[in-house]
Amino acid sequence: MDRRSFLLAGGGLALSQLLLGCGGSNQIKLNVKLLKGSIPNQVVSQFRRSLKQQVQLNFSPVDQIQDLFKQLQSWQNPSNTTDDSFWGRFIPFRSSEPPLPSDLVSLGDYWLKGAIEKKLIQPLEQAEIKELKHWWGLDDRWKQLVRRNNQGNLDTQGDVWAAPYRWGSTVIVYDREKFQGLGWTPQDWSDLWRDGLQNRISLLDQSREVIGLVLKKLGKSYNTENLNTIPDLENELRALNQQVKLYSSHQYLEPLIIGDTWLAVGWSSDIIPILARYPQLAAVIPKSGTAIWADLWVRPKGVKTDTLSSQWIDFCWRTDTAKQISVLTKSNSPVFPNISVSDVEKPFRPLLQNNHQVFDKSEFLQWLPASAIDQYESLFAKIKQGF
16 A cells, blocks of 8 residues: 555554663553655664653554554454554454554655544644744754644644654656666656657656656646646647556566666655665656655554653754664754765665755645546546547
8 A cells, every 4th residue: 555545445663562760560661653665773773762651652663554444443443443453463362342543653644634524633733832842943844734623634724743854755756777778868857758758668657657747747736636727738648658668656666677667756755765786766856846755653542641651752853863863764853964975885875965945946745626636536537548
């Protein structure tokens, strides 16, 4: 399940739990379910050492955002949980009592609206926000992203529903050896239309991503609601389709690795792990800007606000912590720490340096009205069929 499939549906921690600290049943605890690979072990250990008291930290990694969302659902509606198999296989003896929610859970920004609408999470308390030292230093766009009304829509006067701790983007990855013969390397979305790439590109099978990159090429927004107002859009999509060998959101990198395609467009979280293993590949963030995603901390509904979970959120925003998360998980931080060339291995430098400039030109994919989504899906299907 990819990062954005919920639209159509309406070195990290080991998979086993990481327990830090020891003590009796009365000891203070922090239970966190997080996306696997999004927080390094070292950061959790440093957080424990920074505390003035003995605590038990229980960080449980989960493979996919989809499963984290289902866990939120199961806590609120345990009798209506439809996919019990994933979670059940880790519990040898089931209890008749539903499991208690974690204090914090990782969630992708694109899933935030659904979690609010379904009343799966609760906002951060105003008193808590005032105590978050590093909240006030975040770029205003981060504050705008997580301020929502009770329907989950962006609202500058809304509550703060989440705390961002890392982000990534949609990027271009290409085979440098193949491009040597062309005499140029990709730098922006417009390069996807250049000669020499016919039937050489793999794209995500996502209407918002593909149509969005064309909109960006035309100087428009990824979040354009009425596509009929963009007269050149369909012709540009048809021309791009002539360059595409396949559309896939799950296997778009395999053809690039074996040489069937020369270039792919995908999510940095997918692409970064393969760069070190395949030195012929290089990645670049389009100069004109791209789509960006964020991983957030959210608090399940009904969980009592506690000082320890607030301290963890603020700890992730410390400059030294943010730098560690960025360098070790090969992602970007909303704090924008100063990352030097020597901090990052060469293959990852184009994706992790100058991230503030990328952020300023890029956009989060927002939820659009159903009528707009129908437009995107209809046009995308039409282009792929070649009509």
